[in-house]
Amino acid sequence: MTRFLHTADWQIGRQYGRFDPQDAIPLAEARFLAVERIAALARERGVDAVLVAGDVFDTQTVSERTLRRLFNALEAFAGPWVLIPGNHDAALAESVWTRARRFNCIPPNAHVLERPGVQVFADIGLAVLGASLTQRHTHTDLTGFFDTQETPAGLLRVGLAHGSVQGLLAEEVDSLNPIAPDRARRARLDYLALGDWHGMKQIDERTWYSGTPEPDRFKGNAPGHVLEVDLTAPGAPPQVTPHAVAGHRWHERSETLSLPGDVDRLGELLAALDARDVLSLTLAGRLDLAAHERLETLLGQAQGRLRCLLLDREALQLAPTEEDVEALRADGYLGEVLGTLRARQEGDEVAREALAVLAGLLRERQQAQGERA
Template sequence: MKFLHTSDWQVGRTFAFVDDDTLGALQAERLEVIRRIGALARAQGAACVLVAGDIYEHETPANRTLHQPMERMRQFPDIAWHLIPGNHDADTPEGVWARLTREGAVPDNVHVHRTPEPVQIDAAHNAWLLPAILQRRHTLADLSAYMNDAPTPAGALRIGLAHGSVVGFGNAEEDEHNPIALDRAAQAGLDYLALGDWHGFCQIDARTVYAGTPETDRFGTGGAGGGETVAVTLPGPKAVPEIARHRTGKYVWRRFDTTMLTNAQDIAALESRLRGIQPDNPGAVLAWLDVAGRLGVDELAMYENTVLRRLGGALACLRITGAPQLAAVADDLERLGTGAVRVAAQALLAQVQAGGEQADLARDALQRLFVFWQDMQGARA
């Protein structure tokens, strides 16, 4: 038997650090990835897709958001989609699953599991699904425990589907909420345990896997990664699953360690590094830089033009913390002529050189003054 395993679609998610255009594109891709998962299922010859919770970001999405993932799955009537609630979209009395059921909006090929009991999902392979159901955002009970005694026919393939934290895998605080026993697959005689909640692919053991989100949604390590969907082949009962990871995400997220900029070569190297992430499609890259260092007047202007303007326009998102400081000296004032701008710059430079509480503020003002002057000169050229 072959199926796909995915989780944490979180349709309707927002990203506070991006502009409106990028936000719309990121949200749209969380829907479009469903189409790519359906196409992957067909290409892999997988008859079903298991979605381990957090289909939605919120329990009370807008009506359009509520229906959008259902309509994407409806476009693949030959694929059976099996869904369970997660901590973001728990099966509460007035939550998403109650609304969808009440409105009759769940397509025939989509199966929303709201009861913790074995369900046959593939008669030809005698495959049974054992779903764990979250009815609130957080619980202290291990909802997968019932799988140990859940009856299935002799020789059946037993597949667990759950959303939560494997005890002993995450940090102690995470383990307290929605816990799942580290050896649940062994205890319950599962051929495979499909998990959701962790946003990057993570294989706990030969039969226990977090698929991660199919469209990456965060920077950094520890739950980052994602952008993949897992194809699972079960050769037979008790056989070791064959697991293959497939790229389904469009956007690439990268966070960099502190980048020191001290000259034009450093700036050129940074540009090359960022453009090299996705040379053919930099518009699919979100990068987060921490920038430090000191640059001369000309190099600072180069940084503003190359990094902040050109790369800021080329990438989907360029998030920058920190900034290079201006390393101006008295000779740099010569380029400002003899007018009021130079007088102001002289006063600011003197304050920077004197140090004290106002030095940093004066340095920032002087930096802005030189950048403004460079822009004005460029406009006149």
Template sequence: MIRLLHTADWQIGRNYARFALEDAAALADARFLAIETIAQLAVQEQADVIVVAGDVFDSQTLSDRSLRRAFNAMAGFTGPWVLLPGNHDAALSESVWTRARRLGCVPEQVHIVDKPDPLELASLRLTILPAPLTQRQTYHDLTAWFDQASSPADHVRVGLAHGSISGLLEHIDSHNQIDQDRATHARLDYLALGDWHGTLKVNDRCYYSGTPEPDRFRNNDSGQVVLVELDGPGALPVLRIVPTARHAWFSLAHELSDDMDLDVLEQALANVPEQSVVELVLDGQLSLSGFERLNTVLGQAEARCRAWSCQQDNLRLAPTEADLQALQADGYLRAAVEQLQKLRTDTQDPAAQDALLILASLLRDKGDRHAH
């Protein structure tokens, strides 16, 4: 029996410029840590081989340091690693792969399958048929040669490819297409795919593993690897999906109008696991006291998250008469509050809202000091 760990779309070197520098660096670092996690998992599960179905690297311009660091992270598993070039790291005549070889940083147990030739791992009685991308986009099926490829009769046949399954993930002008019946046509025991960033079953012998570390706000079952048991040529594979993500990604939207809505938001944010990546969009309107509570709720939630983005442009400030009375603003201060409120209403200028909130905070602080 062969125990194979299938992963893909590591995209080492990915940039997270939409987030603060500290958070972006941590998310980039998590992708290196994912390699270490995969190595540890392979040892724990007594895997025989790890296959990576494309997009190991995010670009051809990855720094030498990051290139070395990625291969160093594989040290925890001393069995064979089989790495396939995808569309982000295609096997060009001069590529991230040729540079890795030139730097001498590719470990002995790592096989870079950058040519469409069978890789025979005789000790495992396993033949891997790779379909490396030699350019970023192609409009013919690079797995077609699998059908005529020979392998020893006692070997398990595993295909390794990166692209869109025809009839399932293809769209207008889609590229890098793969026949959804390739496993049957090529007599494959398993076809390991990359490109789709979530775990996805095509059929009993064909899966996308997805990326081991989520990288976008899409509910596509990402952050996992696939453990595959192959009992011999012709036997159906037995699969187990294993979570590997350090940082879950959540996209949330809430409309706020009163304290009850704030209660719902507070509970929703409390349910988000620590160290998650959160994108929050807020809409509606709140009183001054509501905004003050909101700022506390958001501050507490942001402190628990690894990365945070909150969009409040469509959330309006609507002070009530009770708000103004509670501020104990009179004379010119009350006039200033009312003028800021009018400016905020008429122009939708966020600066007016910020000024009003600051003034309210100062007045409340003054009132608290007088009370004591």
């Protein structure tokens, strides 16, 4: 039996420009930590090899330090690592891979297939057919040669490719690079390890996307895994076991808040999250002053507890009741300003923020007056 891990889309060097730097830096660091967990898992599970189906790096221009850190992260597993370039790190004439070789970063047990071909590992009974990308986009199926490529008799035939299985994935996949949906059958493969789709996905009995080991977007397509693949003999069906390795969990939620109970339910949702969680939260609705103040407290607590909170509350309005306005005792000029802001806040973020600030200041003035009385 031959056992290996299938992983892909490490995207080392990815930048998180939409995030505040204090969140972007840990999210980038998490990608190195995910690779370290994969190496530790490979050692723990006693696998024969680790296959990486492209996009090891997010760009061709990562620094020398980043290159060295990535290959150092492989150290825990001394067996063979088999890597192919993907669309983000294609094996151009001058590429991240040529730079890595020039810096002498690549360890002896890391086998980078910079050109389409076969790498034979007779000692573990494995022949890897690699459809390496030598340019970012291609309109031809680079796995086509698998059909006629001969491998030594008795060895398992495993394909390694990066691209889009035609007709089975959503339109927003990373690259155009097409792959025939029946390639495993046509090429007599025991297993076809794919990269490019960032979620874990089974195409057929012998064809899988592992997905990225560390989530990097708000999509519920099961990212954050590596696949353990057991092959008992040529022609036998593979046994595939997912392992969760992600350091962070990414969530996207939209909530409409109109009643105090809605705010309480949002508080329960936020309380269930912790420092591993990245949350994109869109809020809409109308809240009175007390509910709005409760919401601000909950959001402040969440921002301090979560890894990151991306907040969109453009459609959320502060709607003081007549009792709220009367209790604020905003007469004269302040009353006129308060009324103007209440009227203008819809579609005007500055007016909404100003209304919240003014209401808060008036509430604080009330409390101060009460303490002096």
